Amino acid sequence: MVTIKDVARLANVSIATVSRVVNNYTHVRPAVREAVTKAIAELGYRPNGLASSFRTQQSNIVGVLLRQQRTPFSSALAYAIENTMFDQGYRVLLCSTNGDADREEAYLNTMLEMRVQGVIIRPSAATPRTIKQVNLLREQGIAVSFVDMKPKIAAVSSVVCDNFSGGYQGMRHLIELGHRRIGVAAGSVAQKGGAADVGSERARGIRQAAADLATDVEIIWSPPFDIASFEIGREIGDVMIRANPDMTAIFATTDMLAIGVMHSAHALGLDLPGDLSILGYDGVLESSVTFPTLSTIAQPIHEMGQLAATTLIDHMRGVSKSPRQVVLENTLIQRASTIPLP
Amino acid sequence: MVTIKDVARLANVSIATVSRVVNNYTHVRPAVREAVTKAIAELGYRPNGLASSFRTQQSNIVGVLLRQQRTPFSSALAYAIENTMFDQGYRVLLCSTNGDADREEAYLNTMLEMRVQGVIIRPSAATPRTIKQVNLLREQGIAVSFVDMKPKIAAVSSVVCDNFSGGYQGMRHLIELGHRRIGVAAGSVAQKGGAADVGSERARGIRQAAADLATDVEIIWSPPFDIASFEIGREIGDVMIRANPDMTAIFATTDMLAIGVMHSAHALGLDLPGDLSILGYDGVLESSVTFPTLSTIAQPIHEMGQLAATTLIDHMRGVSKSPRQVVLENTLIQRASTIPLP
DNA sequence: CGGTATCTTGTAAACGTTTTCAAAACAAGA
DNA sequence: TCTTGTTTTGAAAACGTTTACAAGATACCG
Known part of the structure; x- marks a missing residue:
């Protein structure tokens, strides 16, 4: 596997410079930048995400914890979240707990270990166990945002419908x-x-x-x-x-x-x-x-997912520290199944 | 954040020993193992997944690339895959391309960079572009498995229905x-x-x-x-x-x-x-x-997802190198909407 | 031309693990 | 007690990046 060193050698620069080019930082002479770019293309270099995630301690991954996955509601929600996250450069780890508390715990553990940057949760129920897990996440500095349930924990963001x-x-x-x-x-x-x-x-x-x-x-x-x-x-x-x-x-x-x-x-x-x-x-x-x-x-549903995602992103980026509790309105869609009494 | 070093210091052992306990390797004296375990609990140590993934170059993540996410078919498939993967210790990165080739490319890029261990694809279409991307994945030693489409590339596994x-x-x-x-x-x-x-x-x-x-x-x-x-x-x-x-x-x-x-x-x-x-x-x-x-x-659908997952796992673990092309049977479910002609 | 400010680059350390290698500790047989 | 063999442990290197720091290069001023 070709590393940053190989590129540096070929382009006759230091690895620091290659890194600067890859992350397009300023302060690189155009000629050098071009030479490095050429070397990258020539070698088919691709930054090792595992290494850079490790170095920066930023995974750029967010976990989406859903109690079910098969329902249209859940999948629409997941879809909206993933879409929004994608546009902002985050990737989504899909975690459906299936209502199983052990599994929820296992997933939260994984997320903790892989240092996800944020978590969106639609919990089975706000059991003490879940609350504990969520607090654990937040202690580690992981942003958390609830969707479709307003948690009893005060200081956490949520998006729900009225x-x-x-x-x-x-x-x-x-x-x-x-x-x-x-x-x-x-x-x-x-x-x-x-x-x-x-x-x-x-x-x-x-x-x-x-x-x-x-x-x-x-x-x-x-x-x-x-x-x-x-x-x-x-x-x-x-x-x-x-x-x-x-x-x-x-x-x-x-x-x-x-x-x-x-x-x-x-x-x-x-x-x-x-x-x-x-x-x-x-x-x-x-x-x-x-x-x-x-x-x-x-x-x-789409708006719920979108808002949950943008709220979480704001927290992750430190744009907004204070929790935001959004309440959206439902709307009546009148079709043919409800009619006036004669 | 508490690291392996802190644990080592507290337990009066070297970091190597802590590592051995964490990954429960053999050749650790019971007394030592216990001391380390105690130190881990005391400090609330949690291995840094980013570091170990980096060191071993194993992400334990598989990408699931779906063209749509909102359809019941897709979400049932994703659900089955995720379930099976979870049981085997893999986590699922959800990638719905929405039929957008650029997005598909961006996702494949991400997967390449974060060194996913395998990819399950239900592609929009087997365009030359997709084929190229898939070959790139395979060159990097990433296992690939198709679902719901038999690719023209010979040497890749697939699960389809007849x-x-x-x-x-x-x-x-x-x-x-x-x-x-x-x-x-x-x-x-x-x-x-x-x-x-x-x-x-x-x-x-x-x-x-x-x-x-x-x-x-x-x-x-x-x-x-x-x-x-x-x-x-x-x-x-x-x-x-x-x-x-x-x-x-x-x-x-x-x-x-x-x-x-x-x-x-x-x-x-x-x-x-x-x-x-x-x-x-x-x-x-x-x-x-x-x-x-x-x-x-x-x-x-569930079986399709399950089989795609287990096939991929076999490839990732090196259990079976040779591609496996599975064809499943559909079955007629007769309900009320089809009746004999009078 | 000397001095200063700015831009560009390289050196080297650091991130937290895993793993190799060799040394230490121990057990058993003589 | 001395070998010999086995089990247990630690020191240190390595993984591929990013980044702080310092030094070198360049530009601009008087």
Whole structure:
């Protein structure tokens, strides 16, 4: 493998000069610069990134820690982050934890050891273990930024959507359409309404809208569940629809859930949206793909990723030291699955 | 930052011994090992990965170069690769080129400089430029493995699906159901039938099945297009259905295309699957999510990723030098969107 | 031409590991 | 106790860069 020494020898200069040319510093005579460039081309020299990373202790790598990778939300997020990072010269180490705490720990360890310059985390949950790991990262001077979850640790940046407002908007939409008996498919955590996490914020918005906007709204909560998948949506929908024949709308807190609910409604012979309006949440790809097309509360996923990336970059470059907590707005996308009550 | 020297000092041994403990080599007295371990814990020492990578010239990173990241296919693939790599101690650098040749080049450059140990590529196309880059990688001793495309370069490993057989199976399925006027939605490249790429292989299988299995099959080719997206599917479907009222089935060479076609059929007032059977290709998430649920030729995406990863690992470890070209079978998943002709 | 300021270049140290080599310590057999 | 062989340890070199520092070259002024 050809090193900087070989180039120096061929160009008849010192290795320091070659280094200066490679990193195009100032203070190199044009003639010399050209000679070095020529030698580089001739030898096919390529700087050893392992060596320069080592010397500068800068890896130019950022870790992106996601709990899942297969969901459209996660991959859209990863894509947005990677794109933004690429343009700024950073490369992305993909770390999907799969919800496995051991694996999360292993990845955080790797990141610590390979001296990543920053980490973007969308955590499984803000467990004490995660918090500890994150603090460890920050002690080592590694910039950290959360996405889609506002951590309890004060001094760390985050980008989240206003899930309260999203829930509120969705509920308002259904209420304005005249619906009064409204099913809500929300996970088990959400319903308890304790922690300030994504699901329970949405649920809180939903409750609030119902309280604010009409006196006669009845919310029918789904049975609790853990994973917001298509299959769960189908089960939930089946149970709720059977038990509540007078329910006229269902607000599902995830698009995949909503699609599942749609399937169950179809299976039970309901006409959509005539017999039942359905509203989703997320705005992922599948939304536009159902019959009828799915109304949904869309999250600006790309913007989330982009902002998380630029925030992290600012921290890494020392441009901005103080944490920045960004809250983005969700927007209602009205399609064909929600209609006014006759 | 605490280094190996600090540990050595505290434990009263040389740095060589600490290194031996850290990498748990043999020939260290239990008592010494324990003392060192204690010192490591006490100081919170964490080996500097940048330094050891530099010293050994082993990054333990593999690059995964994908043309797109947002599609379910790509993200499922990336997920499978990352999972398998993780278990073997390798970390994954995510590189989505977005179909941009400059970006592909920039990423390949990065990988070369940071001395990744291997690269898995699902290229935009086997352009001469890509080929050149790949050869450059291999000259530097970096293992390369293709996925979802069999490269023309002889001596490189690949994992692909038998797209010919997939096309054949799909067509056979429709013919066996009694369909004779069958629309085929395939991209522009596919229809030319020249190169041995994914799309044209499928088209070849489709032609062959029609020729083999019935004398009276008429294939109605879609207008050419470049991107197999939902929107394109809707356009294509609209055109084809209007122009061919007697067509009884459409075979779309992508699930997203198929979903688009379904939408256009709905919009034109057709009853699915009564008036038109629709068959997809890929077996990605969305397949089970449509109304009616989509029959499709499923690719073993997870297995593809897994095999690509293990193949690459074998090459990196020198277990197997000779390239391995794996061909996997697609399987028909029959759901509700394809029915027999009455 | 001497002096000063600026630009250009080279020398050499440093980064934190791994690894080679040889020395030290120990064990066992005589 | 002295060999001989084995196990354990440390000293020091090496990996390929970057960079601080100093020295050499050049330009400009009076």
